[in-house]
Amino acid sequence: MEKIWLKNYPQGVPAEIDLTEFDSLQQVLEKSCAKFGERPAFANMGTVLTYRELDRRSRDFAAWLVNVAGLGKGDRVALMMPNLLQYPVALFGILRAGLIVVNINPMYTGRELLHEIQDADVNTIVILENFAHTLADVAGQTALKHIVTTQVGDLLGAPKSLLVNFAVKHIKHMVPAWDLPNAIPFPQALKDGAAQPFKQPALTRDDVAFLQYTGGTTGRAKGAILTHGNMIANLQQASTWVHELLEEGREIIITALPLYHIFSLLANCLMFVKLGGLSVLITDPRDMKGFVKELGKWRFTAITGVNTLFNGLLNAPGFDQLDFTPLKLSLGGGMAVQRAIAERWQTTTGTPLIEAYGLTEASPAVCINRPDLNAYNASIGLPIPSTEVSTCDDAGNEVPIGEIGELTVRGPQVMRGYWNQPEETAKVLSADGWLRTGDMATIDEEGYVHLVDRKKDMILVSGFNVYPNEVEDVVAGMPGVREVAAIGVPDEHSGEVVKLLIVKRDQSLTADQVKAYCRENLTGYKHPKYVEFRDELPKSNVGKILRRELREQEKKSAA
Numbered sequence: 001m002e003k004i005w006l007k008n009y010p011q012g013v014p015a016e017i018d019l020t021e022f023d024s025l026q027q028v029l030e031k032s033c034a035k036f037g038e039r040p041a042f043a044n045m046g047t048v049l050t051y052r053e054l055d056r057r058s059r060d061f062a063a064w065l066v067n068v069a070g071l072g073k074g075d076r077v078a079l080m081m082p083n084l085l086q087y088p089v090a091l092f093g094i095l096r097a098g099l100i101v102v103n104i105n106p107m108y109t110g111r112e113l114l115h116e117i118q119d120a121d122v123n124t125i126v127i128l129e130n131f132a133h134t135l136a137d138v139a140g141q142t143a144l145k146h147i148v149t150t151q152v153g154d155l156l157g158a159p160k161s162l163l164v165n166f167a168v169k170h171i172k173h174m175v176p177a178w179d180l181p182n183a184i185p186f187p188q189a190l191k192d193g194a195a196q197p198f199k200q201p202a203l204t205r206d207d208v209a210f211l212q213y214t215g216g217t218t219g220r221a222k223g224a225i226l227t228h229g230n231m232i233a234n235l236q237q238a239s240t241w242v243h244e245l246l247e248e249g250r251e252i253i254i255t256a257l258p259l260y261h262i263f264s265l266l267a268n269c270l271m272f273v274k275l276g277g278l279s280v281l282i283t284d285p286r287d288m289k290g291f292v293k294e295l296g297k298w299r300f301t302a303i304t305g306v307n308t309l310f311n312g313l314l315n316a317p318g319f320d321q322l323d324f325t326p327l328k329l330s331l332g333g334g335m336a337v338q339r340a341i342a343e344r345w346q347t348t349t350g351t352p353l354i355e356a357y358g359l360t361e362a363s364p365a366v367c368i369n370r371p372d373l374n375a376y377n378a379s380i381g382l383p384i385p386s387t388e389v390s391t392c393d394d395a396g397n398e399v400p401i402g403e404i405g406e407l408t409v410r411g412p413q414v415m416r417g418y419w420n421q422p423e424e425t426a427k428v429l430s431a432d433g434w435l436r437t438g439d440m441a442t443i444d445e446e447g448y449v450h451l452v453d454r455k456k457d458m459i460l461v462s463g464f465n466v467y468p469n470e471v472e473d474v475v476a477g478m479p480g481v482r483e484v485a486a487i488g489v490p491d492e493h494s495g496e497v498v499k500l501l502i503v504k505r506d507q508s509l510t511a512d513q514v515k516a517y518c519r520e521n522l523t524g525y526k527h528p529k530y531v532e533f534r535d536e537l538p539k540s541n542v543g544k545i546l547r548r549e550l551r552e553q554e555k556k557s558a559a
Helices: 004-008 025-035 051-068 084-098 109-122 129-141 158-173 188-192 228-241 262-274 288-295 309-315 338-350 422-428 468-475 511-521 548-556
Strands: 039-043 047-050 076-080 100-103 124-128 146-150 209-211 223-226 252-255 276-281 302-305 331-334 354-356 366-369 388-392 404-412 434-441 448-453 459-461 464-466 481-491 494-505 528-533
Touching: 004 051, 025 051, 025 262, 039 051, 039 366, 047 051, 047 252, 047 309, 076 084, 076 109, 084 124, 084 262, 100 448, 109 209, 109 223, 109 494, 109 548, 124 129, 129 146, 129 288, 146 188, 158 262, 209 228, 228 262, 252 262, 252 309, 262 302, 262 354, 276 331, 288 309, 288 448, 309 331, 309 338, 309 481, 331 338, 366 528, 388 434, 404 459, 422 434, 448 468, 464 468, 468 481, 468 494, 468 511, 481 528, 481 548, 511 528
Parallel strands: 039 276, 076 100, 076 124, 100 209, 124 146, 252 276, 252 302, 302 331, 331 354, 494 528
Antiparallel strands: 039 047, 209 223, 354 366, 388 404, 404 434, 434 448, 459 464, 481 494
16 A cells, blocks of 8 residues: 555654665674673673673674584574573674574473474574473473573672572572583583684675564464564664664663563664663563562663553552653553553653554564654554555455554565465465564554454454454453453354453452443443453463463363
């Protein structure tokens, strides 16, 4: 469709980005390390890693991978750890060595871990000791040649590193017993690499940088092939979008979402390295008391998160007492941002919660709201530079403006395809580069995209489409509701009906009150027939509520 959104672009943002500035992510790191050498790059648990130190340590790890481990260009190396200083060191070491990063969720079961290692043909893994027992259970079924283990405190400096590692292992008992013969400690790999020469291999934008596995919430995880070109394009698109708001070498971003997730990887790690910013790594954001305490130590200027993370902070004691004066950018993605949360966030922090939209297969950013947005607008924003979007029916025909269709995307950030899965690739990626997202959306006359819901999550009530996001957004506005999920359950009269699963904020809240509220705010076929209260709702690694798991639980209970 015509790029009607360009007329609403922020000042200074071009229609197209420059794809020629960098040939690889290697060059992005090199430029920043040279330009911002003594400035802080990453902080965690009271220790700061400067750009000069990041340059040296990532170079040492790259040298170990090439000269000691004997890996060659294109080999796959897995990372399995939460937000620690070791992550960016290992990440950039792998990329500098011309290897491919395979990010793995540390909370995976042995079955899930085994699938990704085997599917990507990983031969080397860097893993936090806390999760080494999971690997130990399946390592014998893999072709792994090198296992590098790390402890939480390895890069915190003496004596803190020794104290933290002792506490994690022997006081908090957070490291289950594991046995991985011939595993090498991460500090030893760095030491051995420091003694080796290193010549950085030449890379192009066509070389693969990541096999980024989809979360598996809609089926078995598939590895999206993301090239250096894909990632650089999205990096340029995102940084161009906020260039008027953020200053080079002066920003501090709170990184609570895990860096192994594509949203945080691009928006926090890569973008703020390019900007010469400082990323404050939050290792365990579920510890809200500790999280708020850490926030109080920094005059942070940016924060990213998902709706549930922002909701959790808003309900955490002491959060509303923090100094939000320096805060410039609050960016929400990964799941729909609910109006009630966005409005409460703006009231509390004085800064609007800017919603963005992306997916793993698009590196990930597709749409972002204007950074100068004054208030929540129920939109996922405008397509970013060099990006085309359209909404289509099941036959692939474009639907008129304002009508609901499947959102499709084309741009330089769109993946090459799924690793070793041509049939799955063909289902979502056309020959001319259009990606079917699986998300239902509308595009208004101003070019703003409004996400309706996941196509697979839609509830069909007596022939009427009910989109869970809409129902959840309404119910989230009830004062007594902390979290809510809407799913469809079978019904003999209408095919399906709406069921709500709610975590209470007010323990006196009743199902009748919820139903009455819905009758006031939703048309009849969208009303919930069932309301169930839970202590918690199942979530993905970034805090996205898993409706699929709730539906599966419902099927089991009905069997």
